[in-house]
Amino acid sequence: MAGQATQTRRRGDTRGEIQRAALSRFTDQGYDKTSLREIAEDLGVTKAAVYYHFRSKEEILESLVREMADSLEALLDWARAQTPSREVRLELLRRLAAATSGGLGDTMRCVQQNELALASMPSTVDLVHRYKQELWKVATPPDATVEQKLRVRLAIMAILLVNHGSADLGGTAAERQEAAQRIAADVII
């Protein structure tokens, strides 16, 4: 998957292609187990070419994390502009599901899968942690108890969970998404 091996080395979006190849590899085999040689060969260039577009391997992952942060920012901005209520929180979860069905979902999955690798990257550890906290915060009632906070986190996990893997649950992707929304609505106070 992912690559295009040979030929087709004509387009001028090498930087973007590197990001896409890296996203795929990082998600499937992990950041540590992915070498720059693999990424380069996926698009038919050499390692040195990759180093023209990114100063380091870390910087590739960092660029993906920043894209995720930017996408999430829009969602957070919307939520912060609302008056907190249960209906707003449920709408936030619906919007999160919609957003993570697209490209944002792939990046979030990559970030999630490589949480440990990111934890030892000074340039991104704070960013990842901050956005996780922010998402929890806007989805949680202001006066929430410990149990209510935990409920919110589980609701978010339900949404994110069905966006990848989970095919072994059976049913279609749409059915799984609807099930996750029902559970989220049920678990949130």
Next chain:
Amino acid sequence: MAGQATQTRRRGDTRGEIQRAALSRFTDQGYDKTSLREIAEDLGVTKAAVYYHFRSKEEILESLVREMADSLEALLDWARAQTPSREVRLELLRRLAAATSGGLGDTMRCVQQNELALASMPSTVDLVHRYKQELWKVATPPDATVEQKLRVRLAIMAILLVNHGSADLGGTAAERQEAAQRIAADVII
């Protein structure tokens, strides 16, 4: 943390010490980012000494996975001997919480944190996958819908979630555990 740096190189449980040091390192920094040199130095020996007790780095992680599997087996055996009912499933979750409060929890956390590294280890990928499925299976009603299956997985996640990290939820560890049990009871049909 974890280590004892120098001195104290007297006891005859080097194999166990290697496992403990590896468990700690693998959990905190990840399997890939942990070198055998680090593990060896944690207990004040050399890499070569580690290779006397384990044939490879993989074998260390493998030994931890097998210990986890053995601990889980007891839980699964109990569950399989019961007549499926909601009360039995809730009791299973209580027993899971109790088991994962002890040493099993540390190993499960390590396995969870290194899911991606384990996925590329032929010797353990099947074992991990099998035990995850088995745990889901015994906790799920025989005729469960997609939504009910998802609910069971979330209940299990709630239990495992509060067993590590989650300190930022506030409250004591016991309070978080009780909250998780209440949510599990609430989310399970």
Next chain:
DNA sequence: GTCTATAATACGATAGAC
């Protein structure tokens, strides 16, 4: 922008002395 070539380093793993 992409190449070839290579430096510098760290790793997993082994051999053989003690």
Next chain:
DNA sequence: GTCTATCGTATTATAGAC
């Protein structure tokens, strides 16, 4: 059972030609 010493390999990253 632990040591010293080392092998072979792969990696990240750089220098300089084109």
